[in-house]
Amino acid sequence: MKWSQFFNTSIGKKLLVGATGLFLCSFVIVHLAGNIALLKEDNGEAFNTYAAFMGHNGLIQFIAWGLKIVILLHAVIAIQLTIRNRAARPVKYAVRPKGNTTSSWFSRQMAIMGSILFIFIVIHLSQFWWSMHFGNLNTISYDGGKEIGNLYESVWFAFRELWIVALYVIGMIALSFHLVHGFKSACQTFGLNHKKYNGIIHFIGVWIFGILIPVGFAAIPVVIYIKQI
Numbered sequence: 001m002k003w004s005q006f007f008n009t010s011i012g013k014k015l016l017v018g019a020t021g022l023f024l025c026s027f028v029i030v031h032l033a034g035n036i037a038l039l040k041e042d043n044g045e046a047f048n049t050y051a052a053f054m055g056h057n058g059l060i061q062f063i064a065w066g067l068k069i070v071i072l073l074h075a076v077i078a079i080q081l082t083i084r085n086r087a088a089r090p091v092k093y094a095v096r097p098k099g100n101t102t103s104s105w106f107s108r109q110m111a112i113m114g115s116i117l118f119i120f121i122v123i124h125l126s127q128f129w130w131s132m133h134f135g136n137l138n139t140i141s142y143d144g145g146k147e148i149g150n151l152y153e154s155v156w157f158a159f160r161e162l163w164i165v166a167l168y169v170i171g172m173i174a175l176s177f178h179l180v181h182g183f184k185s186a187c188q189t190f191g192l193n194h195k196k197y198n199g200i201i202h203f204i205g206v207w208i209f210g211i212l213i214p215v216g217f218a219a220i221p222v223v224i225y226i227k228q229i
């Protein structure tokens, strides 16, 4: 079987969704670690220096464009899989089969939360990433150094608005639900479904991806909003 034929099968598509999903899980960890500098009250020095480095390093820019392709690929293939699964079972069960009471709830939940998250990412990119690369950012220089874009100022300015903060909190609730199940499901796709690993996979899925990361992201707009009241 050719690779193109393999990736057209349900198993091939599941592997692609799992692999792109795990890549995106690693991205959110790095992204949160970088964004924490937004909470430093240093006139944006740490965050703007980090953003300028990320924006001008060739290798990082290459990965950043790949990241957007991966986000699109993940969403498109996940939608194809959902449609295919539904078409394979055109008549809903009158009574759910034993032992399968939660799986259709989970896949529906994944599709809904994934869609909310995708809308969030589109709004988010048009807000910050676009203004960083194509907008009219004010510039700033630290200790007489080179002028760099003041993205810190734009982010702090955006989070003066309560509705934007609310949008981010809603986005992070969707992120939490999507990652808890998504992380475990991807591990299962790659065969990591064994008594030995299930405990650690559950712990990472729930505590790291379901709680720590979404709460960490949501805290940024909330704290910035409160500091500016």
Ligand code: HEM
Residues within 6 Å of the ligand: 028, 031, 035, 038, 051, 054, 055, 064, 065, 067, 121, 124, 125, 128, 129, 132, 151, 155, 168, 175, 217, 218, 220, 221
């Ligand atoms: C409070 C939460 C967040 C804040 C304050 C934030 C802030 C930012 C900023 C300032 C940028 C532009 C910087 C740049 O392009 O180098 C950015 C880019 C981006 N953000 Fe976020 N972000 C947050 C949450 C998220 C979440 C939860 C996701 C995905 C699930 C996400 C996905 C992205 C992506 C894909 C980019 C483009 C990255 C690149 O091209 O390098 N962000 N974010």
